[in-house]
Amino acid sequence: MFRTHTNGELTLKNLNEKVTLSGWVQTIRDKGFMVWIDLRDRYGITQLVFDADRTSAEILENAKKLGREFVIQAEGTVIERASKNPKIPTGEIEILVEKLTILNSAELPPFTIEDETDGGEELRMKYRYLDIRRNPVKDKLIFRHKMAQKVRNYLSDKGFIEVETPVLIKSTPEGARDFVVPSRMNQGQFYALPQSPQTFKQLLMVGGMDRYFQIVKCFRDEDLRADRQPEFTQIDCEMAFVEQEDVLEIFEGMTAHLLKDITGKEFGKFPRMTFDEAMKTYGNDKPDIRFGMKFVEVNELVQGKDFKIFDEAELVVGINVEGCADYTRKQIDELIDWVKRPQIGATGMVWIKFQNDGVVTSSVNKFYSEEDLKKISEKFGAKEGDLMLLMSGNANKVRTQLSALRMELGNRLGLRKGDEFAPLWVIDFPLLEWDEETGRYHAMHHPFTSPKPEDVHLLETEPGKARANAYDMVLNGNEIGGGSVRIFNKELQSKMFDLLGFSKEEAEAQFGFLMNAFKFGAPPHAGLAFGFDRLVAILDGNEVIRDYIAFPKNNSGRDVMIDAPSPIHDDQLNELALKVNL
Amino acid sequence: MFRTHTNGELTLKNLNEKVTLSGWVQTIRDKGFMVWIDLRDRYGITQLVFDADRTSAEILENAKKLGREFVIQAEGTVIERASKNPKIPTGEIEILVEKLTILNSAELPPFTIEDETDGGEELRMKYRYLDIRRNPVKDKLIFRHKMAQKVRNYLSDKGFIEVETPVLIKSTPEGARDFVVPSRMNQGQFYALPQSPQTFKQLLMVGGMDRYFQIVKCFRDEDLRADRQPEFTQIDCEMAFVEQEDVLEIFEGMTAHLLKDITGKEFGKFPRMTFDEAMKTYGNDKPDIRFGMKFVEVNELVQGKDFKIFDEAELVVGINVEGCADYTRKQIDELIDWVKRPQIGATGMVWIKFQNDGVVTSSVNKFYSEEDLKKISEKFGAKEGDLMLLMSGNANKVRTQLSALRMELGNRLGLRKGDEFAPLWVIDFPLLEWDEETGRYHAMHHPFTSPKPEDVHLLETEPGKARANAYDMVLNGNEIGGGSVRIFNKELQSKMFDLLGFSKEEAEAQFGFLMNAFKFGAPPHAGLAFGFDRLVAILDGNEVIRDYIAFPKNNSGRDVMIDAPSPIHDDQLNELALKVNL
CATH class of the missing domain: 3.30.1360.30 (GAD-like domain)
Known part of the structure; x- marks a missing residue:
């Protein structure tokens, strides 16, 4: 057995117990006749004491030879500390070590494994597995896990079913930013990685799944603005037989549940602001109302x-x-x-x-x-x-x-406090955006977004003024989620395609598959998706998403730790019937 | 509001209540003066009754015009049924409909949406979104969701952290079955999709994460044997500072927890059988001991x-x-x-x-x-x-x-009963397999698998006889999970590479990255992975995994519903600096 306890749990209650601990050497203080070592693991730090008087000269000598980040196992007795450290749970005790085993030695790490490290961003990314040992990174990953668990349990309790949708899907004509995956079994053909499971979640509604969610990786091959990742995680959701109000209620409930867990406070109903009001009052469709x-x-x-x-x-x-x-x-x-x-x-x-x-x-x-x-x-x-x-x-x-x-x-002015949370819904987005360049309307959300029923008549007269049943959840100046009520009526959908300037053939090519599925009895449905990476960062009082991803990529889409992407062997290319043509 | 209740919840307790229901028309029985409709949603079936005497002639006429799979909304009163159906929870009541709205019409589906359908495999796959409406498929997806939730909650309660590892990783020389993903930002370079997160989970152990798990998609581009999928889901796990016994204990606990949920029975300690014993007694390393x-x-x-x-x-x-x-x-x-x-x-x-x-x-x-x-x-x-x-x-x-x-x-002889479960561990696998073809040893599990300490001396003399600290969990004649204690000692690892016939350069090329990480203080660690698709199927008394995947691919790796993979546009290829060379 490598340990009887972790390094975060021993207190005065365990006084005089014989224990075995394992972990990494955080610090060594060598006072000649005595040595103290802070032993670290995920759970905390426990102080080890080596003392020739009380144990043996040999063990003291061995302790002196240890280096930072050595992996050791120590057996000994829990004793009361002379000088206590009230800052850590184990600060009142130390372990008088009677047996010391080096499980693994360690080279000097390229940066210090401390909360405040001396390592720059680049170096820490290259040695991300060492960076993860530091509390600020480790704690963020644990926080992310806890939030994911809370989301899953909340939605499951509300009758949502997590359904895994495929990662190897079909590239679509509008999929300019699709990552593609050549198939060996079907040479010359490609899968695409999903930018979102949008089609599949709508199919699940056609399939009667009623309430779907998924915490799911999505992919986008685009020039990366700061703090975007080519692979990112969404909380993807869809509901059938609902109106906008039902969706807002469920998901402000979910967000309030997370916020309560973090702050201890009730958030109740979230304020709602129309897009027009947000633009007029804050110049922005994701206002920070803190x-x-x-x-x-x-x-x-x-x-x-x-x-x-x-x-x-x-x-x-x-x-x-x-x-x-x-x-x-x-x-x-x-x-x-x-x-x-x-x-x-x-x-x-x-x-x-x-x-x-x-x-x-x-x-x-x-x-x-x-x-x-x-x-x-x-x-x-x-x-x-x-x-x-x-x-x-x-x-x-x-x-x-x-x-x-x-x-x-x-x-x-310090008004944007990380531990203060001001969520709101922005609603009543314009349905269409006029694109000066192409001289035609674009769907502001996506082409299946339903106009507000009271604005349907505007599609004939002033389509630019029609508002959509679309909504964004905004938290502290960030859009953390957004979605819409979908069109499920064939005539209205045709009208939309007309407005967007799609010919029948184009509409068929781009959306025919889903439209075909809709022929077999599509229920009214609506949904939304949260950007999970960003949501977690903001809930943790931060705005940089990279820290909340275990192994992130840099702004050029590279994983500098494993050095990906990289060239592949010619025989791999041959098997795929591909030639690189630089 | 589309509904006040679902179609699975109304009983005699709701008698005389005014309700609104929505759903799909399952069946219509037209007796001229009266019409009965079974209205279906995810939650069940509720009988609607239309009766000119009690409501209006118009509504009766409208009901007669409905077709199978139409999506409708019905408002009415809960009344007691004349002829009750004890087989369904709502079988004692019906709804006397006072208002009927057609939410969407439906073309005749290509097969009947019944538990016993008339649709063949091929057709059902093409219209998978309709197949999902059928209870046998829908129930399997819901079962899968429940099992995933149970696994996540069990492991979280045991201190495991779910960490998302990257999907866009690096292709390795041994990655003959890797799917690759060309990068547009780094033309001529490729990511690979992970066959498993093996490297990353070991890095997380080096990073001090201590207990990691992930329910994660993995990918393998290989000729598909029946019932294999190019994308599949694993429960991937790793623990630090543990020995084999700790791993077996945690994961038989997890499996027993799932089995108890299904059967109501306690499974306690699982039997253990050595590989040799399994081969001698059952001719098989995954014996069905039912x-x-x-x-x-x-x-x-x-x-x-x-x-x-x-x-x-x-x-x-x-x-x-x-x-x-x-x-x-x-x-x-x-x-x-x-x-x-x-x-x-x-x-x-x-x-x-x-x-x-x-x-x-x-x-x-x-x-x-x-x-x-x-x-x-x-x-x-x-x-x-x-x-x-x-x-x-x-x-x-x-x-x-x-x-x-x-x-x-x-x-x-009917001895392999789907509702009977006989789990066991198969342990003490051979460390190495002799490959006649190449005339060298292969790692039976993987090259980081630790030999049993008492067999280390055999590596010098009779390596073929050395047993590994590797283990498989077997359930009803299927390997549902497997893993090993990893080597974390540099000398032993070198010895292993020698035995496997790797030159220093080859070992460096294939495993150098992980070996390098190990230099900075790798803890003892061990792990395993469950094939989640198969686990779920077997727990549900089935062996065909395809039924437990919402949108599976066929034996040629094709999604026949969305028609993927498929050719992509030349401009997409150009952006990737690729040429198809058939």
């Missing part, structure tokens, strides 16, 4: 005062930054430079200070009287000590720019 | 009696088929023909009958006296009415042949 700085539109107050920039703007909109009236000119200029960066692209920014002395002043005093400025301040609900920042221009653009500024200030 | 017919070796009783075939045989071995002494000559000849088929390859078979009248007779009376035959019968433990069947030849061959016969007779 903090205020809601958008205030002031066209009617600022226009007509000869300030040309505002006069010509489609929208003049600003935010009130509470308590920041004391920003220096330098601080404000830095903010103005920040919004002018090409990533944001603003042309400028106007500030108004409601000073602590009651005076309201601004960068546009030339055009506005103090009375004008007071009226504007009033509209913002500003009080003494507040700083208002105003931007102007094309409505869509300026909202996006101001949203970026709002988030930046939220970060800088 | 029934007897253990092998009896009779060389010393039958040799030296001038029966040349037996005299020249390395082994004469037989089974006692209880109660079959009354088999006719024709029946026995058919059995002899059966073992002579090329798939079995026996040259003949001797029978001995212990007749009900006490006379012992045989097909080789010429060579053996009745006294001889009685002695043989005694060895077999045969009694009046039993039939002994004896085969002879090369020991390994004859055991395999007799094992096939034993299983065939087990099936024919």
Whole structure:
């Protein structure tokens, strides 16, 4: 037996017990006549003490020869520590070691296995198996596991069945970002890896499965923006015989269940915001509502005062930054430079200070009287000590720019707290998006997304105004899940394909298979999918998903640990009837 | 709201309630003045009644127009049935329908959606989404879900962490059966899909994860024997700081937990059988011990009696088929023909009958006296009415042949009952297998499998006799799981590579990555993997795994429903820098 206990469980209750522990040598303190070793495993750290007086000189000598990360087994007696460590559960005891076995030696690791390591990102990725030994990484993987278990049990209790859908599927014409898999048994033919199990979950609804879920790997071969992974995990869900309300209820219940587990707090009903409201109030369809700085539109107050920039703007909109009236000119200029960066692209920014002395002043005093400025301040609900920042221009653009500024200030002012959670639903998304480039409509969600019943008539007249029965769950400024009620009516589906500019043949080629299945009695159904990697990161108070993936890939889609992808042998290519043609 | 209740829950308790149900039309009985419809969903069937007297003529007319598999919604009142159906939970009530809505019409399905369908395998696979509506398929998928949940909860409770390992990994030189995935971002390079997460789970042990599991898809591009799938699911597990005994204990606990859930019975400790014993007693390393017919070796009783075939045989071995002494000559000849088929390859078979009248007779009376035959019968433990069947030849061959016969007779005699479970561990497998073709040893399990400590010395002298710390869990004649204690000692690992005939360079190329990780302090570890598809099938009293997979592939690796694999567009190939070269 390698151990009687783990390194996280012995306390004063075990005093004088003979125990055997195993683990990695975390630290060695050699005081000559005595040696202390912190022995580590997944469960914690237990201090070992070696002492020639109380055991043997030989064992003390052996202990001195150990190195960091050696794997050892120690037998001994639980004794009370002289100097206790209240920070760890085992901090009141230590093990007086009577027998020491080296299970495995270790080369010096390329970085320290400490919570604060000296290893850079690149090095830690290459030796990910060592990085996992560190608490910050290990704890994240354990947290992920716990969340997955909670999701599975919650949904199972609600009658959802986890069904494994295939990984080797068919490449579709729209599958430009599909990974493909050549088949040896069917040379010249390819499977594709699923970007999502969308088709299969809808088929399961046609198949009467009623409530389906799956925590499932999905794949997308695309240029990786920071913090995207070519393989990622979804909580994929679908329900039959439901309306939007049923879906929202189940999945806010699930999310509240997870949040309660983490915070101990009840979250009840989540707020709901329409897409239009979100865009108007936060410039963003995934608003972080942990903090205020809601958008205030002031066209009617600022226009007509000869300030040309505002006069010509489609929208003049600003935010009130509470308590920041004391920003220096330098601080404000830095903010103005920040919004002018090409990533944001603003042309400028106007500030108004409601000073602590009651005076309201601004960068546009030339055009506005103090009375004008007071009226504007009033509209913002500003009080003494507040700083208002105003931007102007094309409505869509300026909202996006101001949203970026709002988030930046939220970060800088510490308003985006990792242990605070503000979930909401964003609903009533537009059904269609007009694409200037192709001169046609695109489905904002996907072509099976149902319009809101009361907007169906708009499809004939003003399709761009039709809203969809689509919904996103937003948590702390991140879209963590989204979905829609699906169209299950043939006529409406045809109408949609027309609007999207698909010919009958194109619609048939891209969606014919699913449409065919729908002929045999498709029930009304709706669903959604959560990005599990991101959900877990945010629930853990983080935003970087990579830390929550055991073996992630880098921004070039490479696994630097195993060095994949890599060239393959010619005979493998031959068997697949393939030639690399660089 | 589409429904107030499902079709499986209304009983007399709900009498006179107004309810709304939705589902598929299973059957319509039209008696002119009245119509009955069985409405089906995942949860059951509820009878709807339409009656012009009690509701309206219009609704009756509409009901008559419905077709099988139409999706409808019915509002009405729960009433007591005149003729009750005790076979279903809702059999005492029916719904007097007051409002009927057709949610979707349906074309006539290509086969009947009944427990006993008229659809052939091929057709049902093509329309798998309709096949899933049938109880026999739907119930199997739900059973699979329940087993997965039970496994996850059991292992989580035991401190195992489910860690998702990557699907896009690296192809290795031994990966002849790897599916590969061309990368677009790294043209000319390929990922591989994992045949198992073996490397990653060992890395997780190096990473201190201590107890890992994962229910995970694995992939193998090989010629598919009947009932193999190119993508299959494993319960993959690994533990650190354990010996073989710890692994056996945890996983027989897990399996007993599942079996108890199914049978209500306690299974306690599983029997253990060494590989040698299994081969000698059942001719098979995965014996079905639900029934007897253990092998009896009779060389010393039958040799030296001038029966040349037996005299020249390395082994004469037989089974006692209880109660079959009354088999006719024709029946026995058919059995002899059966073992002579090329798939079995026996040259003949001797029978001995212990007749009900006490006379012992045989097909080789010429060579053996009745006294001889009685002695043989005694060895077999045969009694009046039993039939002994004896085969002879090369020991390994004859055991395999007799094992096939034993299983065939087990099936024919109804001794292999689906609702009876006989799990066992087969242990002490040979470490190495001699390959005549290549003239070298192969690892029977894999090259990291540890020899039994007491057999390590044999590696120097008689490596073929060394036994491994490897184990299989066998259930009802199927290997459902297997694994081993891993080598974590560098010297022993080098010795193994030598024995397997790997040069230093080859070992480095194939296993260098893992060996390198081992340098940084690998703990002792061991693990195993269950074939989840098969496990579920057997636990459900079945042996065909395809029924337990929602969307399986056929024997050519094709998904006939979605028609995958299939050719892809030239521009997709170009982006991957690939050319198909048929």
